[in-house]
Amino acid sequence: MHSIDLPSKPPTSPHPILNLSFRIFFSAAALFAVVTMVLWAFVFTGHTAINAQVLNPLYWHGHEMIYGYALAVVAGFLLTAVKTWTGVMMPYGYKLLGIFSCWLLARLSWLAFGLGMTIAGSSVSWLYVGAVFDLLFIGLMAFSVCRAVLQVKQYKQLGILAKLVLLTVGNGLCYWGIVKADMSMTKIGIYLGFYLIIGLVLTIGRRVVPFFIERGLSGINTEGEKQTVTLRNSKAQDIASLLFFLAFFIVDLFYPNKYLLTLTALGVAVVNTVRLVGWYHHGIWQKPLLWSLYVAFLGMCLSFLLYALQPWLGYNHNIAMHGLAITGIGMITVAMMTRVSLGHTGRNIHQPPKMVKYMYGLMVLVFISRVLLPLADMSHYLLWIMVAQSAWIACFVLFCISYLPMLARPRPDGLFG
Template identity: 35%
Template sequence: MSNVDNTSAALASTPILRLAFRPLFLGGTLFSLIAISWWAYFWASPFDWQPYGGPIWWHGHEMLFGFGAAIVVGFLLTAVQSWTGVPGVKGNKLAVLASAWLLGRLLVAFGAGLPGWVVAVGDLSFLFLSALAMAYPVIKVKQWRNLMFVPILLVLMMLNAVSHWGTLIGDALVALHSLHGATLLTALVITIVGGRVIPFFTSSASGYTRLPNIGWLDGLSIGSIIALVIVAFIGFSVVPAPLLAVLSLVAAVSNGWRFLRWGIAHTLNIPLLWSLHFSYLFIPVGMVALFLFSMGWLTNISIALHCFTVGAMGGMILAMISRVTLGHTGRKLQPPKLMTLGYILILIAAAVRVLLPALLPSFTNWGIVGAAALWVAAYSIYLFYYAPMLVSARVDGRPG
């Protein structure tokens, strides 16, 4: 009887509030189109725009904590239901969580005239509530393996808080270093989640016999990025260059070796798979760029950071949400054919954003605007096909 009651209660909620991926994938991707379009317009035709924290801070902060955090939380709070068997956050509680995310975006965008602590507290509330929502089911069933995502969310909230604090006291370096730390923390999440799902999805869909994990290699790939999160927070230019060189080289080699064991050769005719593989590839590529920066052979740290944000984060998110949305709305894992173009466009966007400034510095502006246009095109394809799925009930009639 309790199962019937639980199912009835779940189906009574409006579809968009039945699981966290629905409002957060929709809101996060739509927000990214707005934020990236606005940023490209401002970059192409600078004007007197002074948002809370300044334009540079706003762009970095909102792509990490507005777009990235929404998708990460939407994925985790959806996945944790499958991992633990405990019903995910939904209904009114999910509405509060999604509203906290939206409040943060509005305060950061339009709160320049408000007391800074009001903007900061409003923005931080989303990650705090997300950590609580993630902790409850994991602790309830004592599934300690997945508890690691709770401190990750709390550290992400801490980095956000320090970034706000740097903005409030007028210390641009503190604010910037916190965003760099959040960028590497996002790379860490991709490394952990990617290491779980990419080999599994590849073996399941392609028939490829999955190679067993190498424990020390996984530990080295993850541990080196944890160390780089700390280095980024302290400041890439502050820590000794040899330390940054060693850590980035270890991260590049270990993550590259790990990646090569996942069977990319068996995915080339399956867009849902190769999109994940090629996006993850930007993790070791970004680490190589960090190494080149530490050696003084690359002067622009932004090139490495955008490997992680546009390449790894932008590409992995597009690939994952197009898969997760299909699966959790009761559909076959066959994305619309035009999504293949979306996967290609986001990877080209990353290449343009990274390579043009690196190889042709005089074309940096073209690289930024061109990458933005490609991002908007890629995520517009997702929204066109998937927004109706996110706001409507599962096709198989089940809750979720």
């Protein structure tokens, strides 16, 4: 007799927001982006009781933007994308809630420290609590990705897994520096995390940006004709981008030399500008979900150029760093979240909410105000920062208004996802 395989029970979760990781992590990242920037505005102007002897307030801000906001978006994207890449079901329901809870508890601990709250008279205790849940969060995320990749033997994805392992190391260095009262160690951990995220964006972006543009433009054009858009990609460009960025990363973090910094940063900028030329299609300007990705990568190229010129023109290093952070983390994540959220909730990617163009415009304003205007006029530096902070907050408020309802509701087609 032949055995009959009964269909497996379809997955269920206690709430739609726990169906797949992008739902809860994108929602939380957007809310956190608002809360942490509002608090940073108070910390920056000296209106909180943050303990600067335990942790430089600049490092508090840097840590939470990298290991708080950016890693939440990475978790939402990776734990969803790996399911598509491997066909292996990723954590959902209560398992996903467990991973998310570790991220949330770590963020609440850092917010408490930023507000100057204490445990038994000590504010640093909050960071010890944060360390436990932060490292647990990254470890669980890396384990979930590793299990799926190894199960189907997709060893080409191990590069992404290696970056997650190194992010765990970077975050560990941050906490080790806090424990040992060694701010230089904490700084290394923050910059290590920052450049690893940028490396992840360059790696994943090379796959998804041309894919999204091709998908977004192929089909019936405005003249009613069928068109197929195919963009240029090059293995040689991928290798050159990786090698130049790795060299830049090492030079800027561990071996500061203005000649090497200029050479490596210029190499990254040139290779990725050439890559953007191959990705260009005039049709992107009709679709905000596409031009936002393109502009984000263009901003990254400009930021690497600022790194290359900084030793010779004498402006502050953090201007180039913030340019890369705003475009390579802020702008690219907003562009990705707005596109991925539509596709994975079963909505039409060709009809995004009308507010998306304003979100992208506000993120461009963040770049102009935080990076370009200080280059032109340092006498109003505080004003430019306040404008950038306000534009950042407004961008994510619009995201929350437009996207949180769809992220919290079931798919219109009734499918699980």
